[in-house]
Each structure stands twice: as structure tokens, then as C-alpha cells.
Amino acid sequence: xxxxxxxxxxxxxxxxxxxxxxxxxxxxxxxxxxxxxxxxxxxxxxxxxxxxxxxxxxxxxxxxxxxxxxxxxxxxxxxxxxxxxxxxxxxxxxxxxxxxxxxxxxxxxxxxxxxxxxxxxxxxxxxxxxxxxxxxxxxxxxxxxxxxxxxxxxxxxxxxxxxxxxxxxxxxxxxxxxxxxxxxxxxxxxxxxxxxxxxxxxxxxxxxxxxxxxxxxxxxxxxxxxxxxxxxxxxxxxxxxxxxxxxxxx
Numbered sequence: 001x002x003x004x005x006x007x008x009x010x011x012x013x014x015x016x017x018x019x020x021x022x023x024x025x026x027x028x029x030x031x032x033x034x035x036x037x038x039x040x041x042x043x044x045x046x047x048x049x050x051x052x053x054x055x056x057x058x059x060x061x062x063x064x065x066x067x068x069x070x071x072x073x074x075x076x077x078x079x080x081x082x083x084x085x086x087x088x089x090x091x092x093x094x095x096x097x098x099x100x101x102x103x104x105x106x107x108x109x110x111x112x113x114x115x116x117x118x119x120x121x122x123x124x125x126x127x128x129x130x131x132x133x134x135x136x137x138x139x140x141x142x143x144x145x146x147x148x149x150x151x152x153x154x155x156x157x158x159x160x161x162x163x164x165x166x167x168x169x170x171x172x173x174x175x176x177x178x179x180x181x182x183x184x185x186x187x188x189x190x191x192x193x194x195x196x197x198x199x200x201x202x203x204x205x206x207x208x209x210x211x212x213x214x215x216x217x218x219x220x221x222x223x224x225x226x227x228x229x230x231x232x233x234x235x236x237x238x239x240x241x242x243x244x245x246x247x248x249x250x
Contacts, residue, residue: 013045023048033218035059041105055221057214061237063107072221073237074213076205078108078186081242082115085156085184085203088244090119094154094182098127100141100166102158109133112158112186127152131162138165146173153181154250160185160192160202167196167249182250198248205242213238 009031011022026034026049034049037059049056058073089097099116102109117123126148131137138157142165145152157163163185167177175181177198185193188204217235 019043019045019048023052026054027052033057033222035214035218039063039106040103041107055218057218057221057235059210059214061107061111061239063105063110071237072217072235074210074217075237075239076108076210077239077242078111078205079115079118081186081203081205081244082112082156082158083118084242084244085186086116086119088201088246089154089156089182089184089250092154092178092182092250096127096149096152097123097154097156098129098145098149098152099123100138100145100155100157100162101128101130102133102162104130109158116156124149131158133159133161135161135165135168138162139169140165142166142169146170146175155181155183157183157185160187160189160196160200163200163202163249164192164196167198167200171197178248178250184244184250188245193245193247196249201247201250202245203242204245206240209240213240 011025013019013022022045031054033055035057036045036049039046039058039060039062041063046062061073061075062071086097097120099113101113104110104113127145129141129144131141138161141162142155146169155166157166163183166183170177170181177183183200185200185202188202193200193202220235
């Protein structure tokens with residue numbers, strides 16, 4: 001951003017009061033554009049930004065974006081990455097594969113659940129537990145899964161932090177990973193995945209490249225109006241591929 005003579009301002013939101021504050025700040029003409037992350041389906045912030053007329057690029061596919069013109073986002077192939085993870089588990093001979101979801105009011109978690117279901121078409125509903133992308137949530141979900149289906153032989157967790165929580169509970173319950181239960185996460189957060197016990201097989205998404213692309217797309221939207229006209233002129237949304245990183249847990 002600095003190479004283009006732009007100043008970056010970081011605004012954090014933790015509740016509805018923060019949304020209103022940020023909306024007022026954006027409507028006050030203090031910024032030329034916005035990069036927006038971690039939206040929930042009922043998040044009022046996009047409407048506030050749209051009302052303010054601020055050019056915006058979203059990190060992750062907004063759940064309300066379908067069919068709306070002018071919505072630009074950068075996302076990972078969450079559904080495809082989930083399919084690859086579950087196919088890997090099935091290829092290991094695992095047949096009772098569970099899924100620990102993220103919060104399903106976020107499109108990334110919903111897409112990963114869809115990818116799980118693409119492969120496990122007839123999955124027992126007891127093998128799916130909604131969680132919250134945290135280690136503690138992963139622990140709670142893993143305990144619930146083991147109580148429901150003690151015979152499960154694999155777990156696909158919607159992110160690495162949930163997977164680490166699941167690993168702790170499996171260890172407490174005397175389940176060997178991957179011998180008894182194979183585990184796969186999502187994100188490839190290196191400090192988490194490489195320090196897990198055992199090291200975590202996971203789906204890698206390139207967060208740094210997502211950030212670079214978001215910045216480039218926003219700068220295009222902020223450029224001379226003539227560059228946004230004509231065929232190929234206006235920036236369009238981008239979905240980046242994911243990669244399965246195999247380690248010791250599956």
C-alpha cells in the first residue's frame with residue numbers, strides 16, 4: 001500500500017456497537033477504500049459500507065454476495081479443499097468419518113461442511129458437530145462425537161485450532177492418532193500444525209497471497225475511473241486453490 005502512497009488504517013469490531021462506530025467513520029469520508037474480513041451472514045457492516053459508498057474488497061465470500069453486482073472478494077476453495085481432505089481419509093480406508101464444523105453463519109465453515117457432504121453423501125448426522133474454530137470448541141465437539149459414535153475412525157476438523165482440541169481429547173480417551181483415529185485440519189497454521197502431537201495433516205490456504213490480491217483489487221477499484229470500464233477493466237472476485245499437506249496425523 002505504501003508504494004502507492006496509501007495509508008493503512010486498522011479498525012477492529014467486536015460487537016454491534018463497534019459496527020455502528022466503524023460505519024460512521026467510513027461514512028465520514030476518512031477513507032478511500034476498505035478491506036473487510038471475517039464477516040458473518042447477519043453482519044450489518046457490509047450494508048453500512050455500501051451506504052457510505054466506499055469501494056470495498058472482502059476477504060472470504062460474503063454469504064449475501066450471490067447475484068449482486070459490484071461485490072468483489074478473494075477467497076480460498078474451501079469446498080474443494082474439504083473434499084480433498086475427506087477423500088484422503090476415505091482413501092486410507094476410513095469409513096466412519098466425523099466432521100467438526102466452524103460457526104455455520106460464516107461461509108468458509110458452511111462451504112467446508114458442503115465439501116464434507118460431497119464425499120460423505122450418506123454420513124450419519126451424529127458424525128457432524130458444529131463448533132466455533134477454537135481449541136476449546138474442538139475439545140467439546142470431539143467429546144460429543146465420541147459419546148455419540150465411539151466407533152468413529154477419522155475426523156475432519158474445519159480448522160487447525162479445532163483439530164488440536166480434538167487431538168487432546170483423543171489422547172485423553174486413549175485413542176491413538178492416526179492408528180485408531182486419523183485427523184485432518186484446515187488452514188495450515190504452521191505454529192499450530194507443526195507443534196501438534198502428532199503433527200497435523202491439514203489443508204493449506206495461502207492467506208498471504210489472499211491479502212496481496214485483496215490489496216491489488218482494491219487499488220484497481222481506487223484507480224482512474226477509466227481503468228474500471230470496458231471488457232476486463234473492472235476487478236472480479238478470485239478463488240484461490242488449496243493444497244493438502246500430509247503430516248503424521250493422517
